[in-house]
Amino acid sequence: MTEQRGRIRFSGAGVTYPNGTVGMKNLDLAIEPGEFVVIVGSSGAGKSTLLRAVNGLNRLTAGSVEIDGRAVPQREGRELRELRKGIGMIFQDFRLVKRLNVLSNVLIGRLAHVPAWRSMFNFWPQADRDIALDALQRVGIPEKAWTRASSLSGGQQQRVGIARALAQQPAIILADEPVASLDPVTTHQIMRDLVRINRELGITTLVNLHFLDLAREYGERIIGLRHGELVYDGSAKKVTDEDFRDIYGRDFTEDDVLNEDAI
């Protein structure tokens, strides 16, 4: 059996930004391969800082973060590029190249895996095209391969974003507020996609979420941050309203939930 990839370990990790703002403080956290973890906390709590520390986009000013036993390099270079190959990112604003078709957008996930000249001249090896088509199949929109990204709905664009991440064949997926730009119905569809893909492929998945009811419904494990510190780490099924109040440091309001009935 091959060893499972995607184990993340923070040890005494901290991020203080150059202007003195503390984004992460003394974080000790272990995430096992294949886990589906939802990160919650009010605006500015440090959710993005945590995600971006995993792929070296935010430098640590204290402690360390390791992926599968290898320290995440704290400066740009070959080693960090190599590590990022195995980490797929999903963004709130999708970050597609709108004038390109869907397949070309998904192939961007293969960029780090092929020589630059091949992608430059659009000579993608068949094996990479197959991986990209497979990823589109996985998110349920294979028929959109030749459609221009600009003509897709928001939900379809996010599916392309997910397929692009999958095309990297990553060990880890980082999703930073992946449903923040979507309507409620599409939000649930995308969350279900993320959970299903996590179960099917066993890719360690970290999702930053603003809405507490979504965290409860789709999370397996919830990590709660407040002022850059870990204040909750436990099962999504057992998290209480009291826990959420602690994480937020206040009563929560209708802005904190997708469905107001959840209050």
Ligand SMILES: Nc1ncnc2c1ncn2[C@@H]1O[C@H](COP(=O)(O)OP(=O)(O)OP(=O)(O)O)[C@@H](O)[C@H]1O
């Ligand atoms: N590049 C930066 N320079 C200075 N301060 C920053 C920088 N990025 C983030 N911060 C600060 O670090 C803290 C944590 O920010 P972060 O973006 O991680 O929070 P967040 O929980 O993701 O918030 P949101 O939900 O609003 O996106 C905040 O106080 C933020 O203002």
